[in-house]
Amino acid sequence: MKLRKIFRSAWEGLMLNKIRSFLTTLGVIIGVASVIVMLAVSAGAEAAIADQINALGANLIIVSPMRGVPGASRTLLLEDAYAIEEQVVGITGVSAEQSPAPQNIRAGGVDLEAIALIGTTADFPDVRDYAVAEGRYFTADEDDRKAKLVVLGAGIATDLFGAESALGQTITVGTTKLTVIGVMESKGIVSDVDYDGRIYLPLNLVLQKYMPVSTMRADAVRTIYLKAESQEQIPSIIAQTTALLAERHDVDAAKPDFTVQTQQDIIATQEATTAAFRDLLAWVAGVSLLVGGIGIMNIMLVSVTERTREIGLRQALGARQSNVLMQFLIEAIILSLVGGLVGVFIGVGGSYLFGSLGTMRTEIVPLSIPIAFGAAAVIGIFFGYYPATQAAKLDPIEALRRE
Amino acid sequence: MNNNLIEITGMTKVYGEDEAAVYALAGVDVQVVRGEFVAIMGPSGSGKSTLMNIVGCLDHPTEGAYMLDGRDVSQMSKNELADVRNEKLGFIFQSFNLLPRLSALSNVMLPMLYTADDVSDEDAEARAVASLTSVGLENRLHHRPNQLSGGQQQRVAIARALVNKPPLILADEPTGNLDSKSSVEIMDILHNLHKGGATIVMVTHEADIAAHAQRVICVKDGKILSDGSDGKNHCAGLHQ
Ligand SMILES: Nc1ncnc2c1ncn2[C@@H]1O[C@H](COP(=O)(O)OP(=O)(O)OP(=O)(O)O)[C@@H](O)[C@H]1O
Ligand SMILES: [Mg+2]
Numbered sequence: 303m304k305l306r307k308i309f310r311s312a313w314e315g316l317m318l319n320k321i322r323s324f325l326t327t328l329g330v331i332i333g334v335a336s337v338i339v340m341l342a343v344s345a346g347a348e349a350a351i352a353d354q355i356n357a358l359g360a361n362l363i364i365v366s367p368m369r370g371v372p373g374a375s376r377t378l379l380l381e382d383a384y385a386i387e388e389q390v391v392g393i394t395g396v397s398a399e400q401s402p403a404p405q406n407i408r409a410g411g412v413d414l415e416a417i418a419l420i421g422t423t424a425d426f427p428d429v430r431d432y433a434v435a436e437g438r439y440f441t442a443d444e445d446d447r448k449a450k451l452v453v454l455g456a457g458i459a460t461d462l463f464g465a466e467s468a469l470g471q472t473i474t475v476g477t478t479k480l481t482v483i484g485v486m487e488s489k490g491i492v493s494d495v496d497y498d499g500r501i502y503l504p505l506n507l508v509l510q511k512y513m514p515v516s517t518m519r520a521d522a523v524r525t526i527y528l529k530a531e532s533q534e535q536i537p538s539i540i541a542q543t544t545a546l547l548a549e550r551h552d553v554d555a556a557k558p559d560f561t562v563q564t565q566q567d568i569i570a571t572q573e574a575t576t577a578a579f580r581d582l583l584a585w586v587a588g589v590s591l592l593v594g595g596i597g598i599m600n601i602m603l604v605s606v607t608e609r610t611r612e613i614g615l616r617q618a619l620g621a622r623q624s625n626v627l628m629q630f631l632i633e634a635i636i637l638s639l640v641g642g643l644v645g646v647f648i649g650v651g652g653s654y655l656f657g658s659l660g661t662m663r664t665e666i667v668p669l670s671i672p673i674a675f676g677a678a679a680v681i682g683i684f685f686g687y688y689p690a691t692q693a694a695k696l697d698p699i700e701a702l703r704r705e
Numbered sequence: 706m707n708n709n710l711i712e713i714t715g716m717t718k719v720y721g722e723d724e725a726a727v728y729a730l731a732g733v734d735v736q737v738v739r740g741e742f743v744a745i746m747g748p749s750g751s752g753k754s755t756l757m758n759i760v761g762c763l764d765h766p767t768e769g770a771y772m773l774d775g776r777d778v779s780q781m782s783k784n785e786l787a788d789v790r791n792e793k794l795g796f797i798f799q800s801f802n803l804l805p806r807l808s809a810l811s812n813v814m815l816p817m818l819y820t821a822d823d824v825s826d827e828d829a830e831a832r833a834v835a836s837l838t839s840v841g842l843e844n845r846l847h848h849r850p851n852q853l854s855g856g857q858q859q860r861v862a863i864a865r866a867l868v869n870k871p872p873l874i875l876a877d878e879p880t881g882n883l884d885s886k887s888s889v890e891i892m893d894i895l896h897n898l899h900k901g902g903a904t905i906v907m908v909t910h911e912a913d914i915a916a917h918a919q920r921v922i923c924v925k926d927g928k929i930l931s932d933g934s935d936g937k938n939h940c941a942g943l944h945q
């Protein structure tokens with residue numbers, strides 16, 4: 303008996319009960335589609351993290367006040383940044399940052415409300431791998447002098463001046479008039495920060511003009527970013543920085559009021575979260591595939607019972623045990639392959655749909671398609687085998703006698 | 706080489722064990738010559754179907770030898786028996802046993818699914834059409850069983866039994882589910898097959914059906930009561 307003929311009679315068997323065959327495949331369809339969608343969702347989450355890495359810049363070390371330590375946000379100072387720059391070996395730049403409350407901006411006839419400002423030191427573009435598109439960034443000297451200068455995010459520049467050049471224009475930020483000396487390259491929104499919708503000011507100017515007077519220390523900074531010369535230098539830089547700041551803050555290095563992290567540390571915690579998320583999704587998808595397989599087995603067993611007489615007849619007409627086995631096994635495999643195929647289409651379509659809804663980023667993992675499809679085939683064989691052997695084992699006389 | 710198509714000697718079939726043992730067949734010897742038309746009669750539970758199942762290679766005897774077409778069938782494996790059924794036997798059942806969702810044509814093509822050498826789709830269809838034509842159903846090729854009368858369904862079943870051109874046709878109460886008019890049609894077909902040289906073994910309860918056969922074997926309690934080689938039917942009195 304040729305495979306083609308087995309396939310045909312298996313197909314005929316399935317067509318005997320179209321609705322049931324469809325409902326049986328539904329389990330596999332859902333399983334395969336969810337494997338693909340869930341992998342696309344977690345790949346999307348991972349891609350978002352990868353973007354974040356690139357957004358921060360390479361070889362970055364991040365110093366910030368220790369969370370949960372009272373008063374710690376007031377102990378990390380601009381002087382700490384200067385001290386690091388002078389004393390720590392292996393760094394190419396230091397950028398301290400502070401962001402005050404958002405301010406209203408006015409230029410010409412245009413008013414913008416509640417725009418985020420960020421005060422940085424002169425190394426900011428270099429340390430954060432974020433280039434100036436037009437004009438220039440302010441110098442360390444200008445920062446020290448609290449020069450009334452501003453560099454605009456690309457979006458703000460367009461909002462205020464349209465196609466006109468922003469360079470040399472005067473804008474009012476809060477109550478202070480500042481001269482625009484540069485416009486940053488467009489970077490978009492990365493991990494919830496709208497880089498294009500902010501403006502960049504000399505840190506000393508921000509500390510003097512925009513931080514609330516109630517702040518005990520007017521020279522406290524939110525974050526100090528260090529850029530390492532190379533990846534290999536990072537451990538040494540962390541050790542030096544930790545020791546230096548512990549001494550300056552007069553705290554035990556084992557119990558600091560600050561944290562020194564690499565972007566890898568930050569990413570690692572985020573990745574651990576998405577990995578746990580992904581594993582959970584994989585389990586859910588796997589379980590639904592399993593349930594689909596059990597559905598196939600259940601229906602095939604019912605089918606064998608219902609078609610006992612047919613099996614007996616086929617045996618009387620000369621079907622060998624292997625012919626009967628193959629017919630039922632191939633019925634199960636067809637069910638799961640058709641289910642797998644439909645599931646792939648729905649999974650890919652669903653991933654695009656979720657992605658286009660905007661709340662969730664999805665990236666279809668190409669490998670997930672053969673994996674899900676292959677899993678469906680394996681499930682068909684695995685869960686189809688037992689019912690098929692039950693069919694093949696039937697005694698022809700008993701089977702023919704059954705009503 | 707002898708001319709016996711069927712040679713059964715000392716055949717016993719026991720169901721159950723010890724006290725519960727039922728001797729469905731208790732030492733049966735039967736020879737059927739090529740071209741014979743044999744009817745088997747006997748009261749209910751006498752072992753007719755048991756005998757037919759063994760003759761039909763669907764069941765193994767407990768004891769005894771069975772030579773079919775010169776080959777010892779009693780020792781064959783399940784696969785070999787399946788091949789023998791496919792090549793050498795054509796079954797006609799009391800309840801037709803057609804697959805309900807398949808057309809008459811597809812039903813008749815079924816035995817060709819399992820032949821040792823691959824029959825092409827065109828050949829299989831042509832042979833099935835020829836077989837259905839021989840039973841007068843050339844106008845019902847694409848009808849489903851539920852669109853056919855009982856007599857027509859049994860004719861489809863006969864076409865299916867004939868399609869692999871087996872040397873032996875086995876019919877267990879072929880007219881048992883049919884009215885008298887359809888029964889006559891079926892018997893005419895079997896009669897013509899016999900005239901054409903086919904060997905037929907048929908189980909029946911009805912004396913007038915058995916009268917179509919050359920020879921009536923009478924079974925009771927798993928034993929052969931009379932072999933009718935004298936041309937008479939000694940069974941008639943056993944049926945009511
Ligand atoms: N699978 C079985 N298990 C146990 N006993 C069986 C089995 N099949 C048949 N028998 C017994 O064997 C005996 C012969 O049965 P068989 O079916 O051959 O009778 P039959 O002559 O065909 O009867 P009927 O005319 O009613 O069809 C009966 O007593 C029956 O109960
Ligand atoms: Mg019987």
